[in-house]
Amino acid sequence: MSASLSPYLVPVYDLMHRPGELRERVLEFDVPEQLGESVVAVTQGSPIRIGLRLEGLHDGVLVTGEVDATADGECVRCLDPVELPVEVEFQELFAYSEDEAFDFAIRDDHVNLESVVRDAVVLALPFQPVCRPDCPGLDPVTGEKLASGTDRRASEGTDPRWAALEGFRPDTE
Helix, strand or coil, X not given: CCHHHCCCEEECCCCCCCCCCEEEEEEEEECCCCECCCCEEECCCCEEEEEEEEEECCCEEEEEEEEEEEEEEECCCCCCEEEEEEXXXXXXXXXXXXXXXXXXXXXXXXXXXXXXXXXXXXXXXXXCCCCCCCCCCECCCCCCECCXXXXXXXXXXXXXXXXXXXXXXXXXX
């Protein structure tokens, strides 16, 4: 994707070298590329909203943002589809110079928020998403989805590795 067409580019020419200047903006667009590669991700084409606060400083422009999006995936317990809200904040300084002391720099009077937003969103995604906290998951023997409140009973047969302990009874004294 060409950087000139990126929806993550924000012009800051009116804030540059003007310490104390403040602007607020809201970016709303469809995600051009999927955010996340795991069991859950913000899929390409999903709407994303980024509320921004841009502050001019002596060294650069401080960007504070709040990202709102929706991630799609599947429950790691029962494999049902899940839709999770993603609400994450970030703050980053975009420097005027491309000095090694700063991670990000202003280029062509713009800040490019793509990597900042991507990092914030991906780190906010759950590693093991569930449809609900008490999801019983799948039956380990049959593979069928367990109903809520179903007891998980040990299988009828005893694992042969535990057979030696069947006769063990601890002393009650």
